Amino acid sequence: MKFCDLDIQYDLLKKDIDTQISTVLDHKWFVGGPEIAKLEEMLCQRVGSKYAASVSSGTTGLLVALMGLGVKRGDWVITTPFTFAATVGTIAFLGAKPLMVDIEEDTFNIDSKKVSSLLENPIDPATGEKIPSENIKGIVVVNLFGQCADFDSIRAAIGENRFILEDAAQSFGASNNGRFSCTLGDVAVTSFFPSKPLACYGDGGMIFTNNSFLHEKMKMMINHGQRKKYEHAIIGLNFRMDTIQSAILLAKAKPFFEKEIASRNLVAQRYNIGLFDLEHNGNIRLPIVKEENVSVFAQYSILVENGLRDALKTALADKDIPTAIHYPIPLHLQPAFSYLGYSDGDFPIAEKVSQKIISLPFDPYKTEEEILLVCRHIASFFMEHTAQTTVQ
Numbered sequence: 001m002k003f004c005d006l007d008i009q010y011d012l013l014k015k016d017i018d019t020q021i022s023t024v025l026d027h028k029w030f031v032g033g034p035e036i037a038k039l040e041e042m043l044c045q046r047v048g049s050k051y052a053a054s055v056s057s058g059t060t061g062l063l064v065a066l067m068g069l070g071v072k073r074g075d076w077v078i079t080t081p082f083t084f085a086a087t088v089g090t091i092a093f094l095g096a097k098p099l100m101v102d103i104e105e106d107t108f109n110i111d112s113k114k115v116s117s118l119l120e121n122p123i124d125p126a127t128g129e130k131i132p133s134e135n136i137k138g139i140v141v142v143n144l145f146g147q148c149a150d151f152d153s154i155r156a157a158i159g160e161n162r163f164i165l166e167d168a169a170q171s172f173g174a175s176n177n178g179r180f181s182c183t184l185g186d187v188a189v190t191s192f193f194p195s196k197p198l199a200c201y202g203d204g205g206m207i208f209t210n211n212s213f214l215h216e217k218m219k220m221m222i223n224h225g226q227r228k229k230y231e232h233a234i235i236g237l238n239f240r241m242d243t244i245q246s247a248i249l250l251a252k253a254k255p256f257f258e259k260e261i262a263s264r265n266l267v268a269q270r271y272n273i274g275l276f277d278l279e280h281n282g283n284i285r286l287p288i289v290k291e292e293n294v295s296v297f298a299q300y301s302i303l304v305e306n307g308l309r310d311a312l313k314t315a316l317a318d319k320d321i322p323t324a325i326h327y328p329i330p331l332h333l334q335p336a337f338s339y340l341g342y343s344d345g346d347f348p349i350a351e352k353v354s355q356k357i358i359s360l361p362f363d364p365y366k367t368e369e370e371i372l373l374v375c376r377h378i379a380s381f382f383m384e385h386t387a388q389t390t391v392q
């Protein structure tokens with residue numbers, strides 16, 4: 001079994017994908033070809049955003065969005081320690097400082113109540129000194145594992161004068177109260193990395209906003225700061241998506257919205273049913289999706305209780321069932337971010353979850369048999385373990 005199998009989708013969509021790719025091979029407009037604008041328009045319509053700018057990856061998208069928002073050395077940007085490194089790395093790369101806030105127990109997304117309490121008394125963890133409130137410029141909110149964070153509460157917590165950047169790398173196609181991810185903050189960035197919910201065949205990403213000024217600025221930053229060729233109004237670099245990736249996404253976007261979001265939820269539902277008893281017995285905790293949310297399950301991740309996560313991972317690997325840990329070390333405990341001055345115990349929920357979490361094999365084409373097989377192996381693992389403890 002593969003952790004995330006890309007074969008079946010390609011077999012199903014091969015004709016459309018190959019046609020799209022060969023169109024690009026024919027016209028040879030490999031950078032900035034017509035497929036780019038077509039894709040931007042199509043995805044804007046799908047999610048309900050005014051503007052979209054394609055970029056070379058989710059990471060470069062976050063970088064461009066932060067630069068577009070004017071984030072610079074000396075600024076502070078609130079974010080979560082329980083995410084992929086790019087969320088925090090892009091803030092730090094610009095010389096700004098990530099100001100971390102712990103996550104919610106149920107969704108693993110940033111906790112808006114803790115954002116509020118942080119803002120009442122913001123302290124630099126490295127010096128112990130108070131951070132001037134006006135230096136805290138905004139927040140990067142991650143929709144972890146495909147579920148949207150609580151943007152209404154986050155907006156209320158940070159006020160109107162700070163930006164919200166939605167890191168939607170894992171949540172493209174998800175929705176909250178009927179609003180699609182990528183429209184929930186001032187600007188949003190998604191990723192089309194091959195294992196993300198909507199994926200291309202290489203690196204790619206997109207930045208969404210309703211702000212025309214910000215959009216124009218970011219478009220220029222993506223392409224050497226130029227509006228016209230060889231006229232550089234501002235400093236920019238090359239953060240462009242290439243045409244072939246956008247062509248592949250043109251073939252994949254329709255089936256993604258019309259079929260795969262539902263299939264992803266069906267696969268998750270089957271796992272929920274197959275693992276129900278184990279949760280009931282207190283061995284694991286299943287993913288919690290809030291009533292107002294539709295998740296795209298970028299990952300199907302469960303919590304393993306009683307310190308058995310690593311043993312379960314090994315047992316499943318022995319049965320040829322691959323799993324992944326998202327994420328084994330929260331970012332405040334990573335060497336790269338040690339200069340920020342955080343220490344073990346600062347974000348107890350993120351730390352606890354990183355010890356317990358495990359992601360199971362997942363893609364929208366996993367069959368009921370495959371899911372049952374995974375569930376059965378998990379069940380026998382716990383049966384063996386429970387038997388051992390009883391004997392002891």
Ligand SMILES: *Cc1c(COP(=O)(O)O)cnc(C)c1O
Pocket residue numbers: 057058059060083084086087142167169170191192193203204205
């Ligand atoms: C994948 C991911 C990114 C980065 O996207 P890339 O396209 O791989 O650069 C950023 N943030 C989060 C939360 C991600 O999961």
